[in-house]
Amino acid sequence: VQLVESGGGLVQAGGSLKLSCAASGSIFGIDTMGWYRQAPGKQRELVATMANTRTTNYADSVKGRFTISRDNAKNTVYLQMNGLKPEDTAVYYCYALKWYVNYWGQGTQVTVSS
DSSP: OEEEEEOOEEEETTOOEEEEEEEESSOTTEEEEEEEEEOTTSOOEEEEEEOTTOOEEEOTTTTTTEEEEEETTTTEEEEEEOSOOGGGOEEEEEEEEETTEEEEOOOEEEEEEO
16 A cells, blocks of 8 residues: 655645545555654654544544545545644654554645744
């Protein structure tokens, strides 16, 4: 499974960005897809995930501001980020779970200026 992210960049506080992640390769059997992030000097943390059942899971820090969605026909997961804050600055990694194996994208930088 290969995951390729796009959509990161620099935005002012209060602004919006939309991340995309396209899965390719051996995609049959992918269950959950989503996003994690890692800020400098911090551990990688959950942002949001969505299972094939459409069940979602969000970090408390992004609830009400970020929205995850999936287009299974395009094997793509999205993350709409609104009301961005400087503390959202991090490298955002796309994630997929297939048959108990975790797959990761290369990451895309999101920088929020104050």
